[in-house]
Amino acid sequence: MAAGSDSAATARDRVRGIVRDDDGPSVALVLLAGAVAAAVLTPLLWLLLRASTIEPSEALSLLTSPTATEVLANSLGLVALVTAASVALGVPLAVLTVQTDLPFRRFWTVVVALPLVVPSYIGAFAYVSAFGPNGALADLLAPLGIPVPTVYGLGGTALVLTLFVYPYVFLTTRASLLSFDESQLEAARTLNHGYRSAFRRVILPQIAPGVTAGALLVALYTLSDFGTPAIMRFDVFTRVIYVELNSFGIGRANATLFSLELLAVTAVILALESRVGGDGGSGYGAPASANAVVPLGRYRWVAAALPALVATFTLALPVGVLAMWLVRSGPGYAGGGLAFQPEFAFNSVYVAALAALATVLFALPVAYYAGRSNGWLARATERATYLGYAMPGVVLGLALVFFGIHYAPAVYQTLPLLVFAYVVRFLPQAVGSTRSSVLGVDPELIGAARVLGAPPRRAFRRVTLPLIAPGLLAGAALVFLTTMKELDTTLILHPTGFTTLVTYIWRVQEAGYYGRAALPALVLVLVSGLSMIPLLRQQGDDA
């Protein structure tokens, strides 16, 4: 990327350069991409090194203790419940908005996808502050002597998570339905099958891979989510790891073992996903059509009640509760020396900008290598950067705490380590968007620049870089916005005294000062909404 050094490149050098380009990317690029991959893999290494210091017998007794068994059962139970409920909610909504003449289809399509913009911990916070022991409902009912049922535990956690992650199933199912060739449904009907029978025998088998893909995303999210079960006080891996991490001594060993167990469960789910991935029996080239083919008749308006109900619980209720706290913030809810300062917002923006810049710089060599080469090494390098997706934030935080304490006390609890954590976590987003823009650059263009006398570096700077700039920018924007709302790693790794919107929300909600958290929470919902724009744009619309 530096200025082209060999301005006096001879014709022979140029020719050799072109030939080398045909053989594959330059050695420097491969080394750079390899270094990035190695760097983002290191957290796994720290974790394993820490684990190796635990006595095997001690580890065994810990992992088979009743507590450990309960945590595993809780985690698996939560995953199963949230996944099943998300399918039950997401699939009917997708069918309604794609295949029927539901009134205001496009409106409902956007509305039922929107809960994805509410970070689930903010959703949990809103629900607890509304229905929890000191919440709005309890306030309302207390004078009447009516106790509120508890929102804590498995039920509440599963409900809140489902409400904010079911859109994964909705979106993947919707994509499958949109690519479904509707003339098959018509064919089934001319072959004497009504809609129900045709749905079961023709549509369902063909959208099953899409539904499964969404369900696996939900399962992975549920498994790795820390904020929701923590706020809803349900002991799953992430919550227990966080608690143990903050208790010194034996706690750290427990956290390590739980982390490894959590990673193992994640790996099982990922393995399932890769097995499902290739199973798409997606037609043989017949173009899809997105016509509404199922008239709902007199149930048209009744059917609209389902998306309306979902929107009430996922959007209107949380936003309404937050807005209410904003208005109501009396002394009882807003006291306690935790006053909000604009500096917190500035800190959030500052650290997110640093993370965006660093992530794009890390992503560029990997994405360029992966976009220009089909070799196994390129694929492996790209895959390595996806660790951030697979590794729950709590586990990543734990690994970097070990690294800081044992190997680099100088960076422990400093911004560079926090930014590095963000890079590991969000590198896949930047690599993804950059790689697809690299693929969009016709290699012939670089050939043309070379033949016109530009040495490789100048060709990259003057042709490739301007063409992939939009992809880089989109990646940076996405990383910026997701960093703003990242909870787990921020909470564990932020420097002492460095308060961001997220850490502030966490502190005041733990202390029960709900009114204080309303404004920053609404800001984060907005920020999170912005981060959905590129995602929704990729989805395209169904016109």
Place this chain on the structure above:
Amino acid sequence: MHNDVRIDDPTAEHFEAAPATGTNADAGDPVLELDGVGKRYGPETAVSELDLTVRDGELLTLLGPSGCGKTTTLRMIAGLEDPSEGTVTVADETVAGDGAIVPPEERDVGMVFQEFALFPHLTVAENVAFGLDDPDSEAAGERVAELLDLVGLGEYGDRTPGDLSGGQRQRVALARSLAPEPDVLLLDEPFSNLDVRLRVAMREEVRRILDEAGVTAVSVTHDQEEALSISDRVAVMHDGHVEQVGSPAEVFEHPESRFVASFLGQASFLPAAVGEASVETIIGSYDRDLLEGITEEYTGADVDVLVRPDDLRATPANESEADGHVVRRQYTGPSFVYHVELADGTVVRCLHNHAEDFDVGEPVGVTLVADHTLAWYPAER
């Protein structure tokens, strides 16, 4: 669009088809009737005032340019669209109109879709069995085997649609739609997805299968060669209504409207004046009986006579006796078509074999050589 039509085929084939039509078209009872059928999408009228009767065992083709309403008509017969007005009757049962709307799954109507719409997750045999009442029964198995034999795919039951070629997929689609023994089989542009070479072969093959199955069928196409070669009757559609229904020979030789005339074959219109006993044209005077069904009241009128390339010949001539000049030579493989601009600016086409050879710009005489009466239309001038 006339220029891309191969002029030798329709003429050759409509004569072959002609004898068959008389026997088939009038024989059977009506199986499908459309009465005053119309379809509007908001302010747009796709089909209007459409009457059509299809008789037992015949193959009727709806022929027309894209956007003429032919596919909409087919989908209304299938029940995939509801007509805005009129009635559709299948085998004496009113399936649309008069307040009745019978859903597609309850009409005994089969359909072969343009893209075939085979179920990719099912095998060939499972696809064919899909419309049968009890697909797992022994009887269903026999029916599937019988149909796969009929379409020549006896060994392909275990394949999936993805493994098949285009022609094989069409055979499976046919077998699948025939399996429940529909009263009427609908074919929506059935050959448009096949490459040109396969298209001609499959046309003959489909006609054979339909004949062996003895099914009544309605097909839709914009390809006149296809319509003329396989149909018992052709209904030419234009702007949402039927312009003419008749045997392929009738509609080709005696088009009742200018639209039908110009849509079929390479039509030119030769201006003429009708006299007491003769008809005067710029290329000469001919017996007035040459005009099909001319009546007394047209004596003295100006008309346009439909002439196709095989009706005309160019002859060598010098500048003074020439009728016009060659403006284009169109090589079609087996023959040449010369485009000749006449003195009054009319351009006509003349069909020639390779023996005669004219250059562009050469003066030529033009002679009418038709051995049949010619269609004509009141002049538009």
